[in-house]
Amino acid sequence: MPPSPLEALRQACLTPPEQPTETWLRSAGQQTMDAMVDDYVHQGEEPVGHTTNRAEMESLLREPPPEAGMAFDQLLADFRAKVVGHSYRVSHPRFLAFIPGAPTFASILGDCLASEINLFAGVWKEAVGAAQVELVVLDWFKQFLGYPAFAAGLLTSGGSEANLTALVVAREGIPHEEHGRLVLYASEHRHWSVDRGAKIIGLCPAQIHPVECDASFRMRADSLRGAVANDRRAGRRPWLVLASAGTTNTGSVDPLRELAEFCAAENLWLHVDAAYGWPMVLTASGRQVLDGIDRADSITLDPHKWFAQPFEAGGLLVRDGARLETTFRMRPEYMQDVVPAADEVNFCDRGIALTRRFRAMKIWFSIKLLGIAWFRRLIEHGCALARYAQGLVDQAGCFEITSPCRLSIVCFRFLPGQPMAPNRIDELQQEIAEELFRSGLAFLSTTRLNGRSTLRLCFVNGRTTATDVENVVRALVEIGTRLGENA
Ligand SMILES: Cc1ncc(COP(=O)(O)O)c(C=O)c1O
Structure with missing residues (x-):
């Protein structure tokens, strides 16, 4: 007698796809960790990197997806020789271009742990541990920056996403028919992710007013004042000032306190892009350089730049924290089981992503292990x-x-x-x-x-x-x- 349809189905799912043995896992894991430590320890003795042309890379890596897997040692060797061997190493001590990133081994370990545990950092109910760690890390950042307890934030993929998220929050509540009249002011030395963020939210280039800088590459507050007055006279709606706390070009910091006072008087949103410069607040002299940052309506800060975290770790803080959820919270039917209680946080309610990796882990782990000192x-x-x-x-x-x-x-x-x-x-x-x-x-x-x-x-x-x-x-x-x- 042939098996019943149900029995046939049972037979079909009795054996899952082949899984590696514990012995294999321990051996591959150990080899991976050895390779990571070797690389970390000896990176500085090697050239910063190697490059080649597209044709050579095609010949090295182009292949149809293999039907069967290969030996682990060979794959690890291929990764070292073909991939790492043809890359520049952002974390090399002499990688001094753009804004480099150089994670500590503590944060690398934290990231590895986060990958393995694969917690869903989008909703409270699925991983209260991950959500609470993110809240704690964000509260530490708020304290460093002098932000009030009612401020709130989230970790993002990087500064571009944080700047974009800030623009969306800042525009929330402004009637749609007004959007075409909005003007965003930023210095000529702003990071270009601002222009891209503005484009994504539907502003046209003419709605970005580049404000002149002084000889030190800082936004000129008097030029800003003039531009805002002109725009008001012309019937446009001055909306947001985007100041930089550490421009990518020169590290210049716009006059944050003066801008904050002006924005408060003119009812403009002040967003500070401190993606690179924010950790300066950890030092006494840095706090003076960034004086006034605590007055911003929102702040972009990237731990993957000058806070020694692996990519991707960006962040956004919003002074009036409740605005994040007012902007992003949605309640679709299939999420009805994970609606948070009043004192719980679904981080997916605060930004663009639903599925979020446990980014706070590496930051929390490295701060706990190394100390803020x-x-x-x-x-x-x-x-x-x-x-x-x-x-x-x-x-x-x-x-x-x-x-x-x-x-x-x-x-x-x-x-x-x-x-x-x-x-x-x-x-x-x-x-x-x-x-x-x-x-x-x-x-x-x-x-x-x-x-x-x-x-x-x-x-x-x-x-x-x-x-x-x-x-x-x-x-x-x-x-x-x-x-x-x-x-
Ligand atoms: C000042 C500033 N803002 C924003 C960004 C964009 O950040 P990300 O590359 O993390 O998206 C950068 C990147 O270098 C930057 O320097």
């Missing part, structure tokens, strides 16, 4: 490295400082010993950066300040030393002199 030292160290780099650049006699050390960024230009057209000097900066990049000794990026190309160093890595700075400046002098002579 370690992070304070990290900030002091980054600032000191930037000051030292500026000193060496000054001393070398062949550079001009284009933006002195601000937070932990310093910008300068190589000046060739012979007369050269300004555009050619611009190209030279990029050639110097490119040659250094290809050498594998260090990675620094260029930007444009006052219309001219400039070299730029950014220090956020707790394992960068004075010797690294000396090697980089020496290489810049050598490359610049050689390329300058042959130009």
Whole structure:
């Protein structure tokens, strides 16, 4: 007799897909951890990275998805050789481009644990532990920044998502028919994620008013005042001022207190993009530099920049915390079982994502393991490295400082010993950066300040030393002199 349909189904699901044995798991886990520790410990002895062209990468990695799996050791070796071996290492002590990220091993371990445990950090009822840890971490950040207890926030994938989320919250409650009249003010040195966020929420480019900066690359409050008055006269609706606390270009900090006072008087939302600069509040001098940040309506802060966390760890705090949920909370039928009680938090009610990984874990784990004193030292160290780099650049006699050390960024230009057209000097900066990049000794990026190309160093890595700075400046002098002579 053939089995009944139900019995046939039972037979079909008796045996699940093959699972690895505990012995295999322990061995693969141990090899993975050994590879991670080897890499972490010896990374600084290796070049910052290697690169190649698309054709070579295609030949290394392109293949149809394999039907059967392969041996673990071989896969790990392929990962090291083909993937890591053709990448630049953001956490290398001499990766000084853009805003690097250099996690502590404590935060890496926290992230590994979060991956394995795979808690759903979207709703309270599914993982109260994860939700409570996120609340605690956010409360620590609020305290650092001088924010009131009624402020609230969430961790995001990064600063771009945090800035976008802030724009959505700030616009909530403004009638739809008004949206086309809104004006957002931000300095010329704002991060471009602001423009993208504005585009996503449907603002047109003309609704972003770039405000002039002073000689220190700080937003000019008088220009802002003039722009707002003009816009009001012209029938537009001034809406939001986006200030930077640590611009990506130079580390400049807009006059936050003055802007806060102006925004309060004019009924404008003040959002501070402190994605890079926020941990400065851990030090006494940094608190002065960021004076007034506690008056902001919302703050973007990225732990994956200068707070030594693996990607992705961004964050947003909103002063009037209840506005987050007013903006994002929805109650679809299939979520009726996980509606939180009054004192519970569904983090999916505070932002864009429903399914959220347990991002707070790595932050909580590393703060608990290392203590805030370690992070304070990290900030002091980054600032000191930037000051030292500026000193060496000054001393070398062949550079001009284009933006002195601000937070932990310093910008300068190589000046060739012979007369050269300004555009050619611009190209030279990029050639110097490119040659250094290809050498594998260090990675620094260029930007444009006052219309001219400039070299730029950014220090956020707790394992960068004075010797690294000396090697980089020496290489810049050598490359610049050689390329300058042959130009
Ligand atoms: C000041 C500032 N804001 C926002 C961002 C965007 O952050 P993310 O890259 O985490 O999305 C950056 C990135 O460098 C930044 O420097």
